[in-house]
Amino acid sequence: MTTSALLTDLYQLTMLQAYFDQGMNDTAVFEFFVRKLPEKRNFLMAAGLEQVIDYLEGLRFTDDELAWLASSDRFRAEFVDSLGDLRFTGEVWAMPEGTIFFPNEPILRVTAPLREAQLVETRIINLLQFQTLVASKAARVCLAAPGKVLADFGLRRAHGAEAGLLSARASFIAGFDGTSNMLAGMRWGVPLFGTMAHSFIQTHDDELVAFEHFARSHPRGTTLLIDTYDTETAAQALIPLQRQLSGEGISIQAVRIDSGDLGEHARRVRAILDSGGARDIKIFASGNLDEYAVQALLDAGAPIDGFGVGTRMNTSADHPYFDCAYKLQEYASVARRKRSEGKATWPGRKQVFRRFDETGDGRRMTGDTLSVEIDIVEGIPLLGRVMSGGRRMAPSPSLAEVREQARRQLASLPPSLRCLDAAPPYAVDVSAPLRELARRVDLRRC
Amino acid sequence: MTTSALLTDLYQLTMLQAYFDQGMNDTAVFEFFVRKLPEKRNFLMAAGLEQVIDYLEGLRFTDDELAWLASSDRFRAEFVDSLGDLRFTGEVWAMPEGTIFFPNEPILRVTAPLREAQLVETRIINLLQFQTLVASKAARVCLAAPGKVLADFGLRRAHGAEAGLLSARASFIAGFDGTSNMLAGMRWGVPLFGTMAHSFIQTHDDELVAFEHFARSHPRGTTLLIDTYDTETAAQALIPLQRQLSGEGISIQAVRIDSGDLGEHARRVRAILDSGGARDIKIFASGNLDEYAVQALLDAGAPIDGFGVGTRMNTSADHPYFDCAYKLQEYASVARRKRSEGKATWPGRKQVFRRFDETGDGRRMTGDTLSVEIDIVEGIPLLGRVMSGGRRMAPSPSLAEVREQARRQLASLPPSLRCLDAAPPYAVDVSAPLRELARRVDLRRC
Numbered sequence: 001m002t003t004s005a006l007l008t009d010l011y012q013l014t015m016l017q018a019y020f021d022q023g024m025n026d027t028a029v030f031e032f033f034v035r036k037l038p039e040k041r042n043f044l045m046a047a048g049l050e051q052v053i054d055y056l057e058g059l060r061f062t063d064d065e066l067a068w069l070a071s072s073d074r075f076r077a078e079f080v081d082s083l084g085d086l087r088f089t090g091e092v093w094a095m096p097e098g099t100i101f102f103p104n105e106p107i108l109r110v111t112a113p114l115r116e117a118q119l120v121e122t123r124i125i126n127l128l129q130f131q132t133l134v135a136s137k138a139a140r141v142c143l144a145a146p147g148k149v150l151a152d153f154g155l156r157r158a159h160g161a162e163a164g165l166l167s168a169r170a171s172f173i174a175g176f177d178g179t180s181n182m183l184a185g186m187r188w189g190v191p192l193f194g195t196m197a198h199s200f201i202q203t204h205d206d207e208l209v210a211f212e213h214f215a216r217s218h219p220r221g222t223t224l225l226i227d228t229y230d231t232e233t234a235a236q237a238l239i240p241l242q243r244q245l246s247g248e249g250i251s252i253q254a255v256r257i258d259s260g261d262l263g264e265h266a267r268r269v270r271a272i273l274d275s276g277g278a279r280d281i282k283i284f285a286s287g288n289l290d291e292y293a294v295q296a297l298l299d300a301g302a303p304i305d306g307f308g309v310g311t312r313m314n315t316s317a318d319h320p321y322f323d324c325a326y327k328l329q330e331y332a333s334v335a336r337r338k339r340s341e342g343k344a345t346w347p348g349r350k351q352v353f354r355r356f357d358e359t360g361d362g363r364r365m366t367g368d369t370l371s372v373e374i375d376i377v378e379g380i381p382l383l384g385r386v387m388s389g390g391r392r393m394a395p396s397p398s399l400a401e402v403r404e405q406a407r408r409q410l411a412s413l414p415p416s417l418r419c420l421d422a423a424p425p426y427a428v429d430v431s432a433p434l435r436e437l438a439r440r441v442d443l444r445r446c
Numbered sequence: 447m448t449t450s451a452l453l454t455d456l457y458q459l460t461m462l463q464a465y466f467d468q469g470m471n472d473t474a475v476f477e478f479f480v481r482k483l484p485e486k487r488n489f490l491m492a493a494g495l496e497q498v499i500d501y502l503e504g505l506r507f508t509d510d511e512l513a514w515l516a517s518s519d520r521f522r523a524e525f526v527d528s529l530g531d532l533r534f535t536g537e538v539w540a541m542p543e544g545t546i547f548f549p550n551e552p553i554l555r556v557t558a559p560l561r562e563a564q565l566v567e568t569r570i571i572n573l574l575q576f577q578t579l580v581a582s583k584a585a586r587v588c589l590a591a592p593g594k595v596l597a598d599f600g601l602r603r604a605h606g607a608e609a610g611l612l613s614a615r616a617s618f619i620a621g622f623d624g625t626s627n628m629l630a631g632m633r634w635g636v637p638l639f640g641t642m643a644h645s646f647i648q649t650h651d652d653e654l655v656a657f658e659h660f661a662r663s664h665p666r667g668t669t670l671l672i673d674t675y676d677t678e679t680a681a682q683a684l685i686p687l688q689r690q691l692s693g694e695g696i697s698i699q700a701v702r703i704d705s706g707d708l709g710e711h712a713r714r715v716r717a718i719l720d721s722g723g724a725r726d727i728k729i730f731a732s733g734n735l736d737e738y739a740v741q742a743l744l745d746a747g748a749p750i751d752g753f754g755v756g757t758r759m760n761t762s763a764d765h766p767y768f769d770c771a772y773k774l775q776e777y778a779s780v781a782r783r784k785r786s787e788g789k790a791t792w793p794g795r796k797q798v799f800r801r802f803d804e805t806g807d808g809r810r811m812t813g814d815t816l817s818v819e820i821d822i823v824e825g826i827p828l829l830g831r832v833m834s835g836g837r838r839m840a841p842s843p844s845l846a847e848v849r850e851q852a853r854r855q856l857a858s859l860p861p862s863l864r865c866l867d868a869a870p871p872y873a874v875d876v877s878a879p880l881r882e883l884a885r886r887v888d889l890r891r892c
Contacts, residue, residue, distance in 0.1 A: 014664055019649075021659070155568055198774070322603075
């Protein structure tokens with residue numbers, strides 16, 4: 001992941017030059033939040049903090065970048081020189097990755113000298129919104145397919161390499177079992193899933209020979225793609241092959257169906273396999289899947305054991321972005337807020353407090369309160385300090401720990417919020433002290 | 447941009463191992479194409495070829511990657527060893543970036559030893575689909591706003607860093623005037639655009655003081671953001687400021703409006719500026735814009751001179767992916783095609799021939815023919831050879847040249863295809879020789 005300080009918008013640097021000229025560099029507080037839930041969504045899942053921390057720790061302009069800035073004729077030499085020393089020295093509070101959150105709740109707060117806190121806006125949004133987008137979508141797929149194997153197959157149609165990598169990570173956090181993305185496997189240890197492509201079948205003159213070649217090269221278990229020509233014919237043909245290979249210690253674990261009516265094909269293939277004595281061969285489905293398609297297949301009783309979910313999750317196709325922002329909430333010890341039409345924000349340093357009920361099957365979220373940081377409110381504060389003096393406070397949790405956090409969070413979700421359609425919204429109260437602060441900020445008009 | 451050979455799907459490598467075990471590595475031909483137009487789209491614009499060529503030229507497994515593969519217990523040692531020497535040695539034919547194309551027309555053809563041609567599938571799709579997606583969307587914004595300044599403001603909500611960079615590039619190719627993305631400016635010389643953020647206003651106790659500070663730091667011209675508190679009040683207030691600064695040689699070029707009813711605010715602000723003698727201050731609008739919003743504003747006569755278009759273009763929000771594929775069309779000199787339900791492809795090495803009419807105002811596209819490569823068909827062949835022996839045939843065109851190619855292509859678009867709603871489709875014929883080849887392939891059933 002790039003930590004280039006130049007991966008930012010021009011206006012960050014033009015503002016920085018104006019701040020430099022005015023000697024303005026007091027402490028600023030910015031918070032990142034999502035303004036509203038997309039249609040049909042009942043919750044969001046925070047992800048991307050780890051990459052934000054890496055970015056902030058590594059933030060610097062390279063010599064090449066400084067030389068380019070100096071040559072651009074847009075910035076003064078003294079200002080460009082000052083950028084050479086720029087590092088992130090601030091403090092960050094955040095919700096742990098995997099935490100469920102709701103609109104207007106900050107999931108990250110940056111407290112730092114104004115220029116540092118401003119410069120990093122673009123990349124912080126770029127990193128947080130995307131992983132949160134994918135984790136939030138992937139969590140819905142997990143809710144739709146309890147007990148099923150779910151693999152991220154979306155690298156090819158993700159928006160570039162980084163999107164492919166980060167969506168493998170975010171979907172794994174949300175509860176996916178793994179990804180097809182090799183680099184995500186190497187970088188983060190995300191378990192790898194894969195089958196074969198139609199081209200493998202096509203390079204052979206005979207589909208069954210292709211199956212055999214593939215199985216022999218992967219004797220400990222393979223998944224064969226059976227829809228290149230005729231799905232049911234292929235299912236029938238592989239039964240004697242499986243019997244023969246099984247005698248040699250070679251295992252065919254599953255078949256994949258990638259086209260046509262997935263549910264109908266799965267039923268027919270299941271019947272063929274079962275009547276052929278191949279009850280242990282699983283059925284894996286892929287192709288244009290999302291949480292709705294998966295739920296519809298399972299509701300209809302399709303005998304599918306696992307799903308490859310790609311493009312629609314990796315691009316969050318029904319809502320490929322959030323209405324989200326990283327907004328100044330305080331500068332030089334004075335709380336501030338933007339009041340643009342339809343875009344007003346709650347001012348000041350905030351905290352989110354969450355209340356729970358203990359139920360027979362564990363803890364259940366019952367409501368949140370958005371308040372000023374120093375308020376004493378019933379519930380557990382969700383934002384904790386993760387960076388101080390520009391460094392992380394503690395080693396990052398492992399991806400397995402983050403995934404466990406997400407699992408516990410999903411388990412504590414009120415049942416009404418677990419469905420794929422819009423439910424009555426979860427209760428997020430705005431505390432009296434925060435309302436009072438907003439009123440005073442508006443009276444001051446700045 | 448990463449050229450890691452490991453940025454691929456697991457199944458590419460499991461297939462490669464099976465090919466290795468069978469000694470299969472004859473010449474394979476794969477083509478990339480889009481299966482169908484998204485709703486309301488009349489054409490597509492090819493982009494991303496340059497990054498594909500860079501990737502293919504740089505393709506290799508690093509020692510770390512090979513060591514990780516060897517340790518993964520999934521691949522045989524001889525096979526992993528063979529990957530150490532793997533380079534792309536093939537040939538690539540492609541449509542130039544900026545070319546307009548239609549469903550089922552290949553925009554790229556790879557001819558290479560099977561293992562190389564297969565391994566690169568994932569990243570080729572990942573690079574080509576995304577830039578083509580953004581260029582195709584951005585071209586529509588350009589058609590909706592002739593003569594207006596258009597700037598890409600989408601980095602923050604693009605899906606990661608690479609998506610932000612590539613969408614700055616792709617939208618510039620399609621006709622945008624520039625981007626806010628600094629790294630795209632440094633890397634490719636894309637002109638930079640920027641204004642100021644609401645936070646800049648908020649860090650000052652007085653909006654007008656903020657305006658003045660910013661203008662003084664950028665005396666050759668600035669764009670001031672006027673909607674933080676009350677848009678029209680801010681417009682009124684900056685007139686005397688402009689007069690004063692103008693006397694000192696400091697220029698205020700434009701104001702930006704980012705919230706509320708952009709058309710209504712623009713009309714009121716234009717009236718305020720004009721009656722205050724500030725006719726030369728331009729109005730720039732941003733916020734949730736796409737081709738539809740831009741066209742609606744201009745159709746309603748909103749006095750807006752330029753638009754910052756971000757998220758909805760960078761994510762191609764209405765259609766965040768294409769139904770596209772990279773499919774095997776020939777192996778070992780035998781044409782092949784997939785026949786999966788709803789996903790059948792045209793087999794063999796293909797070429798696209800385009801016919802034009804000369805009209806009073808230049809060349810106009812009149813129809814395409816999709817045929818076998820060696821066919822002699824009326825029209826200009828759109829795919830040309832860009833790589834041979836794993837190396838580019840000639841230095842890449844400059845981004846300005848690519849942009850000029852896109853401009854000429856858009857100018858030659860039939861008027862009916864220029865509108866934002868679905869028009870009767872452009873004529874793409876499939877030639878008799880190609881139909882005959884498909885028939886023969888199906889008879890052979892492989």
